[in-house]
Amino acid sequence: MEIAIIGAGVVGSTTAFQLLEQFGKRISVTVFAVEFSPSTTSDVSSGLWSPRGLNGRSPEKVLKWSKDMHDFFEKLWKSGEANEAGVSLISVTRITTNNTQRYNDLWRDVVFDHTDLDQKVIERLSQQHKRSYTSGIYFTTFTCEPSLLLPHLYNRIQAADGRIERKRIESFEDLDTFDLVINCTRIGAQKLVKDDAELKAVRGQVMRVEAPWIFDVLLDDSDNSNYIIPNMNTVVLGGTHQTNDYRKKVDANDRRFIYKGCSNLNPSLKRAEIFRDMVGLRPGRDQVRLERDLFITKRGKQLQMIHNYGHGGSGVTLSYGCAINVADIVNAIMMADTNKRKSIL
Numbered sequence: 638m639e640i641a642i643i644g645a646g647v648v649g650s651t652t653a654f655q656l657l658e659q660f661g662k663r664i665s666v667t668v669f670a671v672e673f674s675p676s677t678t679s680d681v682s683s684g685l686w687s688p689r690g691l692n693g694r695s696p697e698k699v700l701k702w703s704k705d706m707h708d709f710f711e712k713l714w715k716s717g718e719a720n721e722a723g724v725s726l727i728s729v730t731r732i733t734t735n736n737t738q739r740y741n742d743l744w745r746d747v748v749f750d751h752t753d754l755d756q757k758v759i760e761r762l763s764q765q766h767k768r769s770y771t772s773g774i775y776f777t778t779f780t781c782e783p784s785l786l787l788p789h790l791y792n793r794i795q796a797a798d799g800r801i802e803r804k805r806i807e808s809f810e811d812l813d814t815f816d817l818v819i820n821c822t823r824i825g826a827q828k829l830v831k832d833d834a835e836l837k838a839v840r841g842q843v844m845r846v847e848a849p850w851i852f853d854v855l856l857d858d859s860d861n862s863n864y865i866i867p868n869m870n871t872v873v874l875g876g877t878h879q880t881n882d883y884r885k886k887v888d889a890n891d892r893r894f895i896y897k898g899c900s901n902l903n904p905s906l907k908r909a910e911i912f913r914d915m916v917g918l919r920p921g922r923d924q925v926r927l928e929r930d931l932f933i934t935k936r937g938k939q940l941q942m943i944h945n946y947g948h949g950g951s952g953v954t955l956s957y958g959c960a961i962n963v964a965d966i967v968n969a970i971m972m973a974d975t976n977k978r979k980s981i982l
């Protein structure tokens with residue numbers, strides 16, 4: 638089966654990787670993309686394992702996808718590939734001033750050492766940050782430096798005879814020689830799919846700094862707040878969540894908000910060297926679109942499709958689980974094709 642994957646961010650790359658791992662020589666895979674690492678949205682991401690969408694329409698799916706990624710990180714970490722793939726095991730403190738916010742702890746057993754912060758710790762942090770925190774949690778999980786993870790995946794795709802090609806796909810029509818097309822185009826899906834009114838950009842601006850003395854994550858979950866997430870080579874200071882905002886330029890006000898807010902959480906950051914400011918557009922959607930579809934080409938061919946986009950602010954966290962889900966669909970398509978051939982014979 639000849640498969641085309643559109644997109645070389647974390648979603649397209651994990652999908653290509655998983656298909657080649659699972660089906661080997663039974664398939665051929667070509668990844669088409671305009672942008673590659675370090676220029677994708679995935680490269681802007683802080684790479685923290687952090688599921689969102691568990692309050693949405695399909696919490697069981699989100700939990701399964703997220704757990705699969707946690708297991709994948711753990712496997713990379715334990716296999717000695719952590720350095721190359723940019724994966725770190727890291728402790729995380731999440732706090733909030735929001736009285737009504739309840740931490741969704743469906744994933745309590747996925748991470749390590751998950752515990753609620755006790756009142757003394759909440760008071761100490763409130764004093765340090767001059768904030769009025771109401772609750773918080775602590776746990777250990779994984780983060781990755783996306784600009785290391787993506788090249789690692791590209792290498793593994795090519796080592797398994799997958800092809801990677803720089804090409805803009807103007808229409809699914811361009812790929813009508815393939816048996817199956819998998820759409821992992823993030824916001825690019827707006828141009829290709831056209832009728833998805835649910836998909837919208839959620840702009841995120843962050844600042845990467847050099848602060849090798851910071852070893853753990855601090856995330857203020859209150860509205861309009863800040864976070865500090867170390868990756869392997871730099872520390873990500875964040876960040877904004879601006880819905881329906883398509884600006885890709887760095888905004889000076891956002892920059893001030895990030896620098897001031899993060900220095901308040903950790904004053905040592907005032908001495909950190911700024912590496913670069915980054916902006917990315919998260920593919921915002923009520924839920925991930927992961928489903929089969931058919932595209933009828935101008936020549937009347939029924940082109941099999943799988944959509945895999947709309948991962949919002951958790952694309953890294955959900956990517957590998959979604960890739961496994963796509964592989965299940967591919968398996969079903971291959972089985973149906975085999976049965977059809979048998980019935981003709």
Ligand SMILES: Cc1cc2nc3c(=O)[nH]c(=O)nc-3n(C[C@H](O)[C@H](O)[C@H](O)COP(=O)(O)OP(=O)(O)OC[C@H]3O[C@@H](n4cnc5c(N)ncnc54)[C@H](O)[C@@H]3O)c2cc1C
Nearest residue numbers: 644645646648672679682683685806825841917952953954
């Ligand atoms: C500031 C910020 C922080 C974040 N932090 C986290 C985090 O800590 N943890 C987490 O899990 N998630 C995080 N995210 C979310 C995560 O980055 C996204 O959900 C994820 O990157 C989406 O991956 P993707 O592969 O779908 O998109 P992308 O990485 O953008 O890849 C899309 C690919 O599709 C290609 N493409 C699009 N249209 C076409 C076309 N017509 N023809 C050919 N190629 C095309 C592009 O060239 C690109 O290769 C963050 C996002 C932002 C902005």
